[in-house]
Amino acid sequence: MSKLRASLHARVHSWIDSVGFRLNASETDNKSNVTTRHYFFETFNFIERLDSNAPEKAKFLCFDPYGEKMKVNSLLDLQSAFFENISQLK
Numbered sequence: 001m002s003k004l005r006a007s008l009h010a011r012v013h014s015w016i017d018s019v020g021f022r023l024n025a026s027e028t029d030n031k032s033n034v035t036t037r038h039y040f041f042e043t044f045n046f047i048e049r050l051d052s053n054a055p056e057k058a059k060f061l062c063f064d065p066y067g068e069k070m071k072v073n074s075l076l077d078l079q080s081a082f083f084e085n086i087s088q089l090k
Contacts (some may be wrong), residue, residue, distance in 0.1 A: 008075065009058045009073045023038070033051060043085060044085045047063075060072075060078065
């Protein structure tokens with residue numbers, strides 16, 4: 001399972017680099033070694049929580065300007081939410 005999670009982390013970062021997401025903020029809690037990063041592209045935002053002791057257990061949560069949240073379990077979840085959000089901009 002950890003190999004699958006590491007793969008998800010790598011796939012998500014490869015995809016966000018190709019789309020052109022920007023890192024808006026990054027904050028590290030030194031006590032728990034957890035880094036929270038906020039990425040955005042136009043009206044779509046998502047958060048990554050990464051434990052530096054176990055990077056393969058990164059968690060992703062995406063949300064739109066209306067406050068709708070969705071836990072990301074796969075790259076397809078993130079892509080679907082992103083394209084649905086972008087299609088509503090027209």
